[in-house]
Amino acid sequence: MHGLMQGVQGYIYPDELELQWGVLIVLYPYITGLVAGAFILASLERVFKVEAVKPTYRLALLTALAFLLVAPLPLQLHLGHPERSLEMYFTPHTTSAMAMFGFVYLWYLMAVLVLEIWLDYRKDIVLMWKASTGLKAWMYKIMALGSDDISERALLTDDKVGHFITIVGIPSAFLLHGYVGFIFGSVKANPWWSSPMMPVVFLFSAIVSGIALVLVMYQFTAWYKRLPVRMDCLDTIARYLMYAFIIDFSLEMLDLLHRIYEADESFKSLDFMVHTRLYFSQIILQIILGTLLPIGMLALAQLVKLTDKARQGLYAAAGLLTLVGIFAMRWNVVIGGQLFSKSFLGYTTYKMDLVSREGLLPSIVLMILPFVILAVLVRILPPWPSAEDEAA
Amino acid sequence: MRHFFEHKEHLVRMAVLFVVGILAFVVFREIMVPAGFGEYGHFRAGALDDVRAHPVKYAGQATCVQCHTDIAEQRAQGKHAHIGCEACHGPLATHAEGKSDEVPTKPDPRATCLRCHTQNVTKPKTFPQIVPAEHSAEGPCTACHQAHSPSLS
Known part of the structure; x- marks a missing residue:
């Protein structure tokens, strides 16, 4: 208590001293955003026939799945009693957005991602089933549901069904991340959050972070597997990243301009916060290093003729900076929204624990976990083109 | 009809798996949701009797x-x-x-x-x-x- 009081400036209400939503609730929108973004990039190839991004299609889907499996874990850790989470499905409160979201999550996981990955990989699964023996053959046989029909007609049907699922998947991905923004945007008592712009801003930042993640992962996996990087693919993803980022940044600036011009009773207090407690994470990390610099780097690659090697380096750096910038954006929304007093007369400080259930250590583990899951997934379902595809 | 399902056996199997999953959910829900839930509101009706059965501690x-x-x-x-x-x-x-x-x-x-x-x-x-x-x-x-x-x- 005494320690917490040292972080207080001005006057705050007693229940504002300690933050209720910590770093885990920062991770939650960050991770779901990466899922939605990676899926939307994958759907570019499938629905909008952007052939150049094809090499990343499967990697993007597996990345989305790996992150989606981890997405509810920060919430489970934050709330405790994971066994009770089932009750949200058994007796859902239909007026609660959070309760209904359980079904959106399940729908997106099972009916969209798992089904789309299964349909796309079915031919490979059957071939791997036939080519392996023992337990491995059994695993692939179960994954193929015991059906080895990979005739041209069967695969054509798979493609059609897959196309339909992707079309259903795009609004589902929008719903998935729009909801996360809605949860914050609908808190009418909090002027830092309460804005109908929130779901839209969250959605576009999700698309930006997902594209950046796939951009980085594609380069990393190519380097790790010593596979050639397709520069047309990389250039196209980088271009899409820049477009999405410009829209995202414009929306955030529109929100900011609106707040500055409107200057309601909370404005002075929030403005002071941005220039003091959030200066590093908002101005330096989110806006300068995490938005303007990567947009500038991506624009440079468009304007100046650079070598393949230089563009690769530029894209990797821009992707990583974007990932840091979007994390900072989530941090500023979640943590920033709890640092100021509703009295607008004071501020508190967020003190992050190290090893507690909601501390830094579990957060680091949660951030590493999707990559471990992805490493397992790519072993079972390799997303790299086969020698035969390469030849074609 | 038979012609329609030709080369779609795997899809039928997946659909069956989904239906089995949904049925399992419905059955599991039936077992897990306590009797009387929802009778008066979003809670177990029997909870009212449980509360009523608590001994009175304050005289007033x-x-x-x-x-x-x-x-x-x-x-x-x-x-x-x-x-x-x-x-x-x-x-x-x-x-x-x-x-x-x-x-x-x-x-x-x-x-x-x-x-x-x-x-x-x-x-x-x-x-x-x-x-x-x-x-x-x-x-x-x-x-x-x-x-x-x-x-x-």
Whole structure:
């Protein structure tokens, strides 16, 4: 208590001293955003026939799945009693957005991602089933549901069904991340959050972070597997990243301009916060290093003729900076929204624990976990083109 | 019809898997949701009986003043007129019903008084509040104040 009081400036209400939503609730929108973004990039190839991004299609889907499996874990850790989470499905409160979201999550996981990955990989699964023996053959046989029909007609049907699922998947991905923004945007008592712009801003930042993640992962996996990087693919993803980022940044600036011009009773207090407690994470990390610099780097690659090697380096750096910038954006929304007093007369400080259930250590583990899951997934379902595809 | 399902066996199997999954959910839900859930609202109807079955612990001040008329009169004169007896003395239903020989212990005046009267910025300014160490370093508050009608005695 005494320690917490040292972080207080001005006057705050007693229940504002300690933050209720910590770093885990920062991770939650960050991770779901990466899922939605990676899926939307994958759907570019499938629905909008952007052939150049094809090499990343499967990697993007597996990345989305790996992150989606981890997405509810920060919430489970934050709330405790994971066994009770089932009750949200058994007796859902239909007026609660959070309760209904359980079904959106399940729908997106099972009916969209798992089904789309299964349909796309079915031919490979059957071939791997036939080519392996023992337990491995059994695993692939179960994954193929015991059906080895990979005739041209069967695969054509798979493609059609897959196309339909992707079309259903795009609004589902929008719903998935729009909801996360809605949860914050609908808190009418909090002027830092309460804005109908929130779901839209969250959605576009999700698309930006997902594209950046796939951009980085594609380069990393190519380097790790010593596979050639397709520069047309990389250039196209980088271009899409820049477009999405410009829209995202414009929306955030529109929100900011609106707040500055409107200057309601909370404005002075929030403005002071941005220039003091959030200066590093908002101005330096989110806006300068995490938005303007990567947009500038991506624009440079468009304007100046650079070598393949230089563009690769530029894209990797821009992707990583974007990932840091979007994390900072989530941090500023979640943590920033709890640092100021509703009295607008004071501020508190967020003190992050190290090893507690909601501390830094579990957060680091949660951030590493999707990559471990992805490493397992790519072993079972390799997303790299086969020698035969390469030849074609 | 048969022609329609040709080369779609794997899709039928997946569809069956989904249907089995949904059925399993419905069955599991039937087992897990307690009887009477939703009858009166978003809770288990039997919870009302469970709560009703709890023994009554507080007698309520209407019961207290039936015997303790002198204290009730004294209290009615002062600022504690609207404070329930059991707010300081604790739950005493068994005492009021005469079911036990339990004699209520007197509350420790200093601890009881300071629970409400220690200074706190969130309390209204008109509410009497003190910084205990400055107001009286030690000793019971009842040395100067009357507990039931807390003007200076």
